[in-house]
Amino acid sequence: MNRSSETRSEMRDDPRRKCLREIRDLRSRAGRGLWAMALFLVVSLGAFSDFDFLPPLPPSWMKILGPGPPVWLINSFLVLYSFSALLLILARMMQGSETFRGFGHVGYLTGFFIFYHFSGAMEENFWAIFTAGVTILGLESYHQWVRFAEAIRKAEETLIRLEKN
Amino acid sequence: MFKRTCTRAIIPVALTMTGFVAVCCFLLYSVIKADITESTIRYSVDLADTIIKSARYTMLKDDRETLQRIIDNIGEQQNIRHVRIFNKKGLIMFSADPAENNRLVDKSAAGCLGCHEGPEPLSLSRDAMEKARQFQNADGEGVLAITAPIYNEPSCISSACHFHGEDQQMLGILDIGLSRSPLDRTLSLLGWRMLGFSFMILILSVGGVAALLTKSVFEPIRILDDHAQRAADGQLERDLPELEGDLGRIAKNHRRMAEQLRQARSESANPDQKIQP
Numbered sequence: 001m002n003r004s005s006e007t008r009s010e011m012r013d014d015p016r017r018k019c020l021r022e023i024r025d026l027r028s029r030a031g032r033g034l035w036a037m038a039l040f041l042v043v044s045l046g047a048f049s050d051f052d053f054l055p056p057l058p059p060s061w062m063k064i065l066g067p068g069p070p071v072w073l074i075n076s077f078l079v080l081y082s083f084s085a086l087l088l089i090l091a092r093m094m095q096g097s098e099t100f101r102g103f104g105h106v107g108y109l110t111g112f113f114i115f116y117h118f119s120g121a122m123e124e125n126f127w128a129i130f131t132a133g134v135t136i137l138g139l140e141s142y143h144q145w146v147r148f149a150e151a152i153r154k155a156e157e158t159l160i161r162l163e164k165n
Numbered sequence: 166m167f168k169r170t171c172t173r174a175i176i177p178v179a180l181t182m183t184g185f186v187a188v189c190c191f192l193l194y195s196v197i198k199a200d201i202t203e204s205t206i207r208y209s210v211d212l213a214d215t216i217i218k219s220a221r222y223t224m225l226k227d228d229r230e231t232l233q234r235i236i237d238n239i240g241e242q243q244n245i246r247h248v249r250i251f252n253k254k255g256l257i258m259f260s261a262d263p264a265e266n267n268r269l270v271d272k273s274a275a276g277c278l279g280c281h282e283g284p285e286p287l288s289l290s291r292d293a294m295e296k297a298r299q300f301q302n303a304d305g306e307g308v309l310a311i312t313a314p315i316y317n318e319p320s321c322i323s324s325a326c327h328f329h330g331e332d333q334q335m336l337g338i339l340d341i342g343l344s345r346s347p348l349d350r351t352l353s354l355l356g357w358r359m360l361g362f363s364f365m366i367l368i369l370s371v372g373g374v375a376a377l378l379t380k381s382v383f384e385p386i387r388i389l390d391d392h393a394q395r396a397a398d399g400q401l402e403r404d405l406p407e408l409e410g411d412l413g414r415i416a417k418n419h420r421r422m423a424e425q426l427r428q429a430r431s432e433s434a435n436p437d438q439k440i441q442p
Contacts, residue, residue, distance in 0.1 A: 071195075071199070072196070075192045075195070075196065078188070078192065079188065079189060079192060082184075082185060082188050083185065086181050086184070086185060090177060090181065093177060121195075124195040124198065124199070125191070125192065125195050127191045128188050128191035128192045128195065131184060131187045131188050131191060132184065132188045134184065135180060135181065135183070135184020135185065135187070135188070136184070138180055138184070139177060139180050139181060139184075142176065142177065142180065143177075146173065
């Protein structure tokens with residue numbers, strides 16, 4: 001008897017729990033942008049010292065890789081990448097899409113750091129990649145935050161309604 | 166703060182424009198810096214070659230006094246930090262600094278490490294850009310130094326006054342160091358000008374977008390919202406001002422709704438009024 005009353009209470013609590021779980025899930029998704037930004041800041045910290053804490057690549061590897069690409073080519077790709085990334089994030093904001101590409105952007109930006117490192121032009125171009133990263137990930141985080149803040153507000157309203165009933 | 170439509174619309178625009186303009190500025194500055202530095206190095210290499218050509222005759226005549234005078238005069242120039250000629254063994258034969266004469270070049274000095282860091286020194290017959298090295302001197306000042314080889318030529322071999330063997334490819338090296346201060350000043354000025362220009366562009370574009378959105382969208386929305394709030398509170402006396410475009414149509418419908426509500430209220434307040442002829 002006691003057991004069945006507990007089950008009934010759980011069933012009544014189930015939508016409430018589901019709602020709480022949803023709010024928790026939405027909150028964690030809203031914070032993904034900040035995790036991507038934190039990861040980028042860690043990579044940037046390493047790039048600021050031109051990855052001098054890492055051991056140099058063996059000469060045989062360097063020979064296989066060949067000389068680094070020309071700096072003007074990396075610069076052109078960085079401008080093209082920043083432009084298209086910002087445009088795509090703005091388009092996703094207009095569509096109200098939930099897609100998050102923050103970690104992918106951290107990967108691309110790390111790639112730019114590596115290319116500048118091997119071309120010996122990190123010192124001159126560090127701030128360009130850093131600003132591009134902060135802008136792209138900032139916009140991505142802002143989009144995620146605004147998008148999920150609205151969903152969290154609705155879920156919280158539902159929870160209040162459920163608790164009243 | 167972020168709940169307002171105005172803020173939500175302007176923040177992404179401001180962030181995107183500021184970030185993209187800053188990225189382009191950093192890259193443009195880096196490209197211009199590389200171009201100006203390269204041009205300065207090429208100019209300095211030409212200067213070193215000019216000095217060698219000017220001094221060649223005195224070397225042929227073995228006129229050491231005149232050569233020393235030439236080196237002294239060059240060394241007196243405002244932005245020249247050092248000028249010296251040393252032989253293949255590294256013995257300084259002529260220098261603008263009298264204390265350096267007849268001394269061996271210190272290969273472990275900051276200015277020499279660029280070529281002498283490895284087991285074998287780098288070849289001098291390199292591209293003009295590779296003849297340059299940049300370092301900080303003992304006073305902490307940035308120096309751009311050029312090392313130009315003085316090659317053996319047929320006129321040197323056949324010269325009557327002194328003799329160099331045909332197998333001797335290089336007779337000595339001219340080492341001239343120029344202060345980087347004028348170059349750094351130009352780059353710093355360029356950086357500040359670009360910063361000012363970018364700031365003005367950002368103020369104009371972000372400010373322009375914000376002002377236009379406020380004037381055409383957010384302010385009329387605020388008026389409509391204000392009117393709707395008053396109507397909801399039962400204050401139907403105040404008329405809605407004229408608005409333009411799509412929002413003007415919404416305002417017109419709003420006015421009609423308010424008028425209908427006012428009529429309905431007056432009818433419900435005076436039910437006899439309706440049946441009066």
